[in-house]
Amino acid sequence: MSSNSDKRNSDSDLKIVLVGQPNCGKSTIFNEVAGYRSISSNFPGATIQYTKSRVSVEGKVCELVDLPGVYSLSSFDEAERVSQQYLINEPVDVVVNVIDASLLGRSLELTLQLLDLKIPMVICLNMADEAEKKGIFIDTSELSKKLGVHVVTTVASRGRGIDNLFKSVVETAEKGTTGNIIKNSRDVEIIIAKLAEILKNSLDSSLPFLGRLLAVKLLENDPFFVDYINKSHPELTKAIEDFQKELSRTHGRPSDAVMNGERHALSLTIFEDVTHLGKPKRDLRKSVDKVLMHNVWGYFFLILFLFIFFNTIFRLGALVEAPMMALVEKGVQETARIFGSGSMAAMVSGAVINGFGGGLAIILPYLFPFLFGLALLEDIGYLPRVAFLMDAFMHKIGLHGKAVIPAVIGYGCNVPAIMATRILESPRDRFIASLIAAMVPCAARMTIIMGLVGFYLGGTAAMLIYLLNLIVISISGRVLSKLLPEVTPGMLLEIPQYQVPRLGTLLQKTWLRLKEFIFIAWPLLVGGSIVLGFIEYFNFSVFINKMLSPITWILGLPSQTGITLIFGVFKKELSMLMLFQAMGTRDLLTVMTYGQILVFTVFVVFYVPCVATIGALYKAIGSKRMILITVFTFILALVIGFLTRVLTWVVW
Amino acid sequence: MDNITIVNAKKNIEYIVQEISGGVGARRRLNQMGIHVGDIIIVRRSGIMGGPVLIEVNGSEVAIGRGMAKKIIVGAVR
Numbered sequence: 117m118s119s120n121s122d123k124r125n126s127d128s129d130l131k132i133v134l135v136g137q138p139n140c141g142k143s144t145i146f147n148e149v150a151g152y153r154s155i156s157s158n159f160p161g162a163t164i165q166y167t168k169s170r171v172s173v174e175g176k177v178c179e180l181v182d183l184p185g186v187y188s189l190s191s192f193d194e195a196e197r198v199s200q201q202y203l204i205n206e207p208v209d210v211v212v213n214v215i216d217a218s219l220l221g222r223s224l225e226l227t228l229q230l231l232d233l234k235i236p237m238v239i240c241l242n243m244a245d246e247a248e249k250k251g252i253f254i255d256t257s258e259l260s261k262k263l264g265v266h267v268v269t270t271v272a273s274r275g276r277g278i279d280n281l282f283k284s285v286v287e288t289a290e291k292g293t294t295g296n297i298i299k300n301s302r303d304v305e306i307i308i309a310k311l312a313e314i315l316k317n318s319l320d321s322s323l324p325f326l327g328r329l330l331a332v333k334l335l336e337n338d339p340f341f342v343d344y345i346n347k348s349h350p351e352l353t354k355a356i357e358d359f360q361k362e363l364s365r366t367h368g369r370p371s372d373a374v375m376n377g378e379r380h381a382l383s384l385t386i387f388e389d390v391t392h393l394g395k396p397k398r399d400l401r402k403s404v405d406k407v408l409m410h411n412v413w414g415y416f417f418l419i420l421f422l423f424i425f426f427n428t429i430f431r432l433g434a435l436v437e438a439p440m441m442a443l444v445e446k447g448v449q450e451t452a453r454i455f456g457s458g459s460m461a462a463m464v465s466g467a468v469i470n471g472f473g474g475g476l477a478i479i480l481p482y483l484f485p486f487l488f489g490l491a492l493l494e495d496i497g498y499l500p501r502v503a504f505l506m507d508a509f510m511h512k513i514g515l516h517g518k519a520v521i522p523a524v525i526g527y528g529c530n531v532p533a534i535m536a537t538r539i540l541e542s543p544r545d546r547f548i549a550s551l552i553a554a555m556v557p558c559a560a561r562m563t564i565i566m567g568l569v570g571f572y573l574g575g576t577a578a579m580l581i582y583l584l585n586l587i588v589i590s591i592s593g594r595v596l597s598k599l600l601p602e603v604t605p606g607m608l609l610e611i612p613q614y615q616v617p618r619l620g621t622l623l624q625k626t627w628l629r630l631k632e633f634i635f636i637a638w639p640l641l642v643g644g645s646i647v648l649g650f651i652e653y654f655n656f657s658v659f660i661n662k663m664l665s666p667i668t669w670i671l672g673l674p675s676q677t678g679i680t681l682i683f684g685v686f687k688k689e690l691s692m693l694m695l696f697q698a699m700g701t702r703d704l705l706t707v708m709t710y711g712q713i714l715v716f717t718v719f720v721v722f723y724v725p726c727v728a729t730i731g732a733l734y735k736a737i738g739s740k741r742m743i744l745i746t747v748f749t750f751i752l753a754l755v756i757g758f759l760t761r762v763l764t765w766v767v768w
Numbered sequence: 769m770d771n772i773t774i775v776n777a778k779k780n781i782e783y784i785v786q787e788i789s790g791g792v793g794a795r796r797r798l799n800q801m802g803i804h805v806g807d808i809i810i811v812r813r814s815g816i817m818g819g820p821v822l823i824e825v826n827g828s829e830v831a832i833g834r835g836m837a838k839k840i841i842v843g844a845v846r
Contacts, residue, residue, distance in 0.1 A: 187800035192793070221826050222802035250827060337792070372792060376799045411816045504831045508819035516833050517820065606833035607820055608797050 129176040130289050131207060135199065135230060136214035137223055138185030139612040141242040144272040145214060146182040147620050149173070149282065166202075167628075173282045189229040190333075191340035193541065200340070203233055209289045211237045212281070217247035217254060217269070220391065224383035231263065232329045234294045238284045239267045244277075246613065251396035259390040264296035273618065297328065298386070300378040303366060308332060311359050318352060335360060337372045401614045405501070414505050421498070425489055426527065433481035433559070440481070444473030463649045471645030474687060475638040482559045483633055484626065486528035491625040495617035500609050507607050513590055514597020515540075516607040519549045526556030530725055531636065532629050533558075534732040541605045543737075548596050550737050551745050554725040555589050557582065560688035561721050567692050568717045573710060585721060588756065592748075633728070636735065640727045644686030651682070657698075671715050671757045674699070674708065684720050686727055691720045711764030718760045723753035771843040774821055775834065777811045783842035784808055790839040798840070802826050808845060 136142045150169035168181040183202060184195040191197035203211070213230050215223040220241070230237060241247075241254060260267040266284040270277030299305050312331040319330075333341040334356050345352050360371040367374045407413050448466040455462035493499055499521060507517030518539055526533035533553035537546045557565065570578035651657065657679040661668075664678030676698045684691030695716070699707045708716075724746045725733070733742040771786050785807045788795050802825050803809065812829065813822040821837040823830055832840070 190796075192796060219802075219826070219828050222828065225800075252827070370792065373795060376796070377804065380799065380804045409813060409822070500831070504815065504820055504822065507831070507833055508815055508817040511818065511833075517831070605793070605797070606836040607831060608801060608833065608836060609831045610801060611822065611829040611831050 128170065128179040130173070130178040130209045130286070131181070132173075132178050132210050132212060132285055132289075133181045133183060133203065133206075133208050134212050134214055135183050135203070135226070136185060136240075136242075137187050137216065137219070137226055139610065140185065140214045140216040140219075140223070141272045142182055142185060142214045143167075143624075144618065144621060145212075145240065145242065145270070145278065145281070146180065147618070147624060148272055148275055148278050150180055166198075174286045176286060186226070188226055189233075190336065190338050192338070197340060203230075203235065208235050210285050211235050212240055212285060213237055214240045214242050217241040217244045218250045218252060220247070220252065220254060221384055221387035224386055225379050227263070228298055228379050228382060231265075231295045231297060232332060234297075234329070236288045236292050237265045237295050238281065238288050239263065239265055240277075240281050241267060241269045242272050244269045245271050248394075249397045249399065251394040253392050253394055255390045255392075259386070262296070262386055262390065263298070265293060273615070298382055300382065304363065304374065304378055307359055307363055308335065311335065311356065314352070314355055318349060332375065335363060335371050336375045337370075399613075404614060405611075408498075409501055409504060414501070418502060418505055421493075422524070425493075429482060429485045429489060429528070430559070430562070432485055436481035437477050440473065440477045444469060444477065447473065460653060463653045464646060467645040467649030468642055470649075471642035472638075474645065474690075475634075475641045483529050483532075484630060486525075486559075487532060487629045488622060488626045490525060490528075491622045491629075492617055494625070495615060495622060497612045497614045500611045503607065503609055504611065513548070513552070513593030514600075515545055515548055515552075515593065516605075518607060518609065519545065519552070522549050522553045523556055526553040526558060527562075528559055529633065530554050530556065530558050530729040531633050531732045534729065534736050535629065537736060542602065544600050544602045545605075547737050547741055548593055548600070550733060550741075551596060551748070552589055552593055554729055554733060554745055555585070555592065555722070555749060557585055557721055558688070560726070563689045564692045564717060564720055567689075568695075568704075568713055572704065572713050577714070581718065581721060584718070584756075588722070588752070592752070636728060636731045638728075640731055641687060644727050648683060648686060648690075651679075667754065670754060671719055672761045673712055673716055677716060681720070681723070684726070685724055688720065688726050709764075711761065711767075714764055715757050715761045719753050719757035721753075722749060722756055724750050771841050773838045774809070774811055774823060774832070774840045774842055775814070775837050777842055779811050779813070782808050782810055782845045784845050785840060786843045787841040788839055789841065790836075794836055794839055798832075798836070801830050802828060803830065803840065809840075809842065 134142045134146055146167065146169070149171050150167075166181060166183050168179060171178050171180050181202075183199045186196045186199050189196060189200045189203070191200055202208075211230055211233070213227050215227065227239065239259070241256065241259075244254075247254065254269075256267045256269055266288055268277060268281045268284050270281055272278065300308070308328060308331045311334065312327045315330055315334075316327055330341060334345065337360065342356075345356065363371040363374050367377075369377070408417055447469045451465040451469065452458075452462045455465065493502075502524070503517035503520055505517075506520040510516050510519050519537075521539060522533045522536040525536050530553055533556065534550050537549040537553060540546045540549055565578050565581050569581055651660065660682060661675050661678035664681060665675050667681070668675050668678050677695060680691050680694040680698050683694040695704070704713060724730070730742060730746060733745060737745075774783070777783055785803065785805050788798055788803070788805060798804075803823075807825055810824045811821060812824050814820070815822075818834050820831045820833050823832060
């Protein structure tokens with residue numbers, strides 16, 4: 117494509133893009149070639165991620181891009197729109213269409229859409245071993261002949277066939293093989309041709325999408341292209357609608373359904389022509405689901421797995437955290453010695469070390485193992501099962517099964533949890549899920565629950581706080597979903613086969629999510645720590661305690677606790693540490709009643725999320741809703757704190 | 769046998785999809801997951817308390833929320 121070559125970055129010879137349906141093994145291929153040295157980046161204006169890397173293939177420097185997994189190319193949902201736009205606008209040399217060979221029939225629908233783009237293409241039939249287990253034997257040369265592109269068989273999880281794949285990619289790039297356009301039924305093709313002709317005559321010929329591709333998309337009623345034409349060439353709208361109506365009239369269903377139906381039929385025909393079916397082997401993994409997705413045992417194992425998961429992380433984390441915090445403490449003392457105790461320089465450097473070290477003490481012992489474990493559950497294929505099991509419960513709070521994922525992540529840290537709400541389809545669902553994610557007691561709040569209520573009032577009381585939190589979250593979700601009465605699109609989720617995860621892929625996923633914490637939350641922690649340093653340095657605490665006295669008065673807490681609440685906004689567990697400092701003792705019972713300890717903990721667990729979480733909320737759902745959640749949780753905490761006070765007053 | 773929704777379908781029996789009611793959005797999402805009018809599907813499992821329905825279609829398993837499952841109407845394979 118000549119118009120594209122001048123847009124090309126001069127520092128790579130080839131731009132190769134991996135496209136495929138979710139769970140086809142695209143990322144495994146990417147990692148196999150890129151060797152985990154990938155750079156991740158965001159699409160402008162969207163939260164969907166793609167990864168790219170510079171790799172050397174057959175002596176050429178290539179840019180390899182891994183687009184998000186999509187079932188088809190359209191602009192109906194975000195991931196698809198983003199992939200479609202990328203393929204249309206970027207100077208792509210070769211598209212590698214990765215296909216799960218065991219799902220060839222369904223996957224070919226995406227392949228047909230990619231062929232319409234007329235970009236040089238290679239087909240990668242991945243998971244060939246899975247297909248044979250299912251009794252599907254594919255004649256690759258026949259498939260290659262039909263589609264007019266190279267077809268390479270791979271088993272990416274074992275690194276098989278990758279060399280061949282990229283040899284074909286380079287060859288295809290050199291020859292510029294774009295493959296065949298597979299024709300629909302005659303009457304449909306006539307309409308496509310007529311519309312394409314009209315478009316060609318009235319549109320600017322420099323458009324990256326023209327002719328057949330555009331005609332097909334318009335007949336499919338694809339929002340991006342329809343909008344584009346309506347805005348730039350309103351005079352064509354009528355003609356397009358007429359063609360849509362004609363198609364719909366002759367086939368007795370809407371034009372989009374006709375186009376999809378045509379593609380489905382074509383895919384199945386090709387599938388049947390190039391495969392022969394044998395006897396499927398017995399698959400043990402099917403039996404696993406008889407237990408793990410069972411209506412009773414499924415829940416038993418879900419609870420068991422989560423228990424083991426969290427227990428392991430918190431035990432391991434505690435082992436690492438203590439010596440790290442000691443090191444941070446030592447660093448603060450050391451700087452105090454160098455700059456002179458009480459000097460501003462000592463205060464600032466101490467605050468920086470505290471913020472930096474505090475972040476490290478969350479990341480290394482808790483967040484890293486947590487995110488790694490999550491990636492493990494994800495790559496094994498367990499998370500979709502969790503979504504299946506939890507769907508009915510999530511519907512009670514106006515969401516659907518997939519929303520359980522951010523909620524579970526929230527127990528580790530709210531920041532990646534809020535980031536994970538992007539798996540949900542509608543903005544309304546993402547908003548409700550974000551509120552829930554922000555209210556789930558994260559690891560930091562767990563230390564407070566354990567350190568105060570657990571320590572002074574016992575484990576049962578601590579468990580009750582978790583239970584209370586769960587109830588409040590359910591009610592909040594329910595109320596919010598009633599206030600935003602939009603029907604959730606409902607769950608539609610592929611349940612993939614269980615897979616043996618690969619360490620490299622796990623580490624890469626973990627790193628991608630860890631980065632979100634490192635670049636959003638960590639700087640905020642350091643900044644917050646410095647602000648707190650100044651508050652202490654200029655002895656603002658008396659002033660702040662006075663300012664917060666209405667809150668401490670409502671809750672019936674000693675006024676010195678006011679300042680600790682501010683600390684908690686920056687970093688939840690600081691609330692507890694500062695409580696000891698503000699009260700001047702580690703033995704709280706000498707200065708506070710059991711009731712006050714309980715009220716304090718309940719308030720701190722529920723009130724505004726920490727700055728890092730607020731930052732994540734801002735990025736995920738925008739400033740208005742971020743403020744809404746912050747204010748809501750604050751009022752909620754005040755109410756629940758007050759009720760707890762009344763309750764303790766009645767009990768004690 | 770009359771046509772029924774997959775919510776009421778018997779488990780582990782082949783049915784043929786007769787109709788997908790509902791709007792463009794639902795139809796399109798189901799199409800993408802490989803569920804079309806004319807496809808053969810098998811209901812494998814249905815969740816408790818109005819949970820989702822798990823079906824097998826063209827060799828893959830798909831969990832469909834109850835609301836959307838009610839839009840898929842199937843009949844006996846002839």
